[in-house]
Amino acid sequence: MFRNVVKKPVMGWPVWLLGLQMLLTACGGGTTELSSTSTPVPAVAVATTAASLGLPINPSPATTTSQPVLPTVTQAPSATSLSQTAQALVPATAPDTTLALTTIPIAVPATVAPKTTEATATAEVVAVIPARQASDEANFVYLKFPDLNYLTFDLEQSSLAGNPPTTLAKNVLTALRVAPSKVAFLQEVAQGSDTVVQLKLIDLSVSNSQAVILDPTVFQVLPKDQQSNFAAGRYGVENQAINSLALSPDGTQLAYTKANPKARFEGLTSQKAQPTELWVVNPNDVNPNPTRLVANTQDFMAFPLWSPDNNRLAFIRTTSFGTGAGFPTALWSVYKDGSRLARLTGPDLGKLNGQVYQALPAFNLRWLDPTVLAFQATDQRQAPQLWQHDLTLGLDFPRPLALSVDYNTFFCEIPRRYVFMTRSTGGVSGGIYSVKAELPAEKDAALPAPNPIDQSGTELLGCKGDKVVYKGADNKISLVTLKSDGTFSKISLNYSENPAPRPILDFSPDGRYLSLHNSVNSAVSVYSSDGKLLVSSPTFSTLGSLGWLNKRYLGLNIDLYQTTRPEQLLVLDTDAPAGGFKQVDTGSGFNTIAEDKSY
Numbered sequence: 062m063f064r065n066v067v068k069k070p071v072m073g074w075p076v077w078l079l080g081l082q083m084l085l086t087a088c089g090g091g092t093t094e095l096s097s098t099s100t101p102v103p104a105v106a107v108a109t110t111a112a113s114l115g116l117p118i119n120p121s122p123a124t125t126t127s128q129p130v131l132p133t134v135t136q137a138p139s140a141t142s143l144s145q146t147a148q149a150l151v152p153a154t155a156p157d158t159t160l161a162l163t164t165i166p167i168a169v170p171a172t173v174a175p176k177t178t179e180a181t182a183t184a185e186v187v188a189v190i191p192a193r194q195a196s197d198e199a200n201f202v203y204l205k206f207p208d209l210n211y212l213t214f215d216l217e218q219s220s221l222a223g224n225p226p227t228t229l230a231k232n233v234l235t236a237l238r239v240a241p242s243k244v245a246f247l248q249e250v251a252q253g254s255d256t257v258v259q260l261k262l263i264d265l266s267v268s269n270s271q272a273v274i275l276d277p278t279v280f281q282v283l284p285k286d287q288q289s290n291f292a293a294g295r296y297g298v299e300n301q302a303i304n305s306l307a308l309s310p311d312g313t314q315l316a317y318t319k320a321n322p323k324a325r326f327e328g329l330t331s332q333k334a335q336p337t338e339l340w341v342v343n344p345n346d347v348n349p350n351p352t353r354l355v356a357n358t359q360d361f362m363a364f365p366l367w368s369p370d371n372n373r374l375a376f377i378r379t380t381s382f383g384t385g386a387g388f389p390t391a392l393w394s395v396y397k398d399g400s401r402l403a404r405l406t407g408p409d410l411g412k413l414n415g416q417v418y419q420a421l422p423a424f425n426l427r428w429l430d431p432t433v434l435a436f437q438a439t440d441q442r443q444a445p446q447l448w449q450h451d452l453t454l455g456l457d458f459p460r461p462l463a464l465s466v467d468y469n470t471f472f473c474e475i476p477r478r479y480v481f482m483t484r485s486t487g488g489v490s491g492g493i494y495s496v497k498a499e500l501p502a503e504k505d506a507a508l509p510a511p512n513p514i515d516q517s518g519t520e521l522l523g524c525k526g527d528k529v530v531y532k533g534a535d536n537k538i539s540l541v542t543l544k545s546d547g548t549f550s551k552i553s554l555n556y557s558e559n560p561a562p563r564p565i566l567d568f569s570p571d572g573r574y575l576s577l578h579n580s581v582n583s584a585v586s587v588y589s590s591d592g593k594l595l596v597s598s599p600t601f602s603t604l605g606s607l608g609w610l611n612k613r614y615l616g617l618n619i620d621l622y623q624t625t626r627p628e629q630l631l632v633l634d635t636d637a638p639a640g641g642f643k644q645v646d647t648g649s650g651f652n653t654i655a656e657d658k659s660y
Contacts, residue, residue: 206650411458475527492516512547
């Protein structure tokens, strides 16, 4: 996605953790609550939400395959600093329509790769959506902070033909595309005398689109005399615990965190904060049914992550997200019906070869399969590590996949291997390696031996599918095709830009394309996944950010540092690269929204 360098409030992890993005409703909120023993509390009907049809609440999650029964952990190992007890559980105005489509020509190599019900929930009309074109890929949703914008156009035309960018919603904190035509987002709105953050859903396939309220009060702005300049000042909740939207793999449930305004706890900064709880909602306009999975009175719950079988959520718990010196995190999980709440591991990660390891914090969480969770951790004094935690083994501590790795560590889905740079405590790189993500089903499995890719490699840029991109000691950019046994093939990319500073890599969501650029005085080079150079743009002196709007269109934000003119959003159609980058919007704060699937 676009990397916002300026003009947008910091809403996520510290820079070195990138890549890891408040009241209950006064009248009951139209919600359902589940305790840790999965006993439902009847929902309360509310005028601002749909009449709930109810999520199925079963003693255990429905599944088509047998799953090992995991013990519900009610107490953590003694060496932890976190609490150890499992909890019971405006109408938008259309922008100027006179914007012309501006084309910026690009160089194209001789060979170019070929193309390969009726709502019952409360809704508000926020925008008139233009008629959809034949291809969904010509419809974009993006943040023009703090607004959520929508655009549909034909890149073969010389103008927007009456379809200018449309503002879908204002004062948006974060957004997530949950279906090809549906976007969920958190929006700050006035509610009587209060200002609250609501969870909403908008369907782009409907003319006169309506934003449906999924949860009417997720957070609430505190009175000014209760606000502070600290991290939890505005909502009583730190930002990292706010932007936590996670769509289940089957697309049927959306997990999020929500403040518990009835409780307060003291974090690391001695600031009283509201704890956050874990909730789920159906991302549809008929039966949202917001449901509390895990109640909480003592810390922040954040970054929910669905298991690949849709049955379980992993999440972190911490009393603070720190001030740059790290913060303790514990990893927990719960089933989708609220049952089997369990502390998995952390902050204490055990001792290995006389060395004590701790999650201060844990980050880069990923389910490898329905019962195996991988993550990175560091205690700020050591280089980060890569860990694997098999929930079926009943261990208090995870097992290591690799020690002393860089923060930029990536999982390659096709060979199911991690790629990483080794890193000393002082930050010196020792080359690029891969390691198999799976460990033997033994409690005392040995640390696996990594396979070298380039022992003199200096920058690991990323991985998608089986494609790894890195910079070597010779400053050349290499594209590696990695196999499951650790062997690989490699080619050099025709990248003519200055490789210093670190080039920025962006894969398209489906992995068919990749782009490379630097932030200053750089052209944008776009390649097919086999390494063929498709296009190379002119040099942009103030190129700010880059990101894929979907699997076909590449967005480009330029003039980020110019104060005399607005920023520009340019778009390139990778199926018709000869058309060049075309200007589709101007303003500031551009950012693509996250997508859970390759739309």
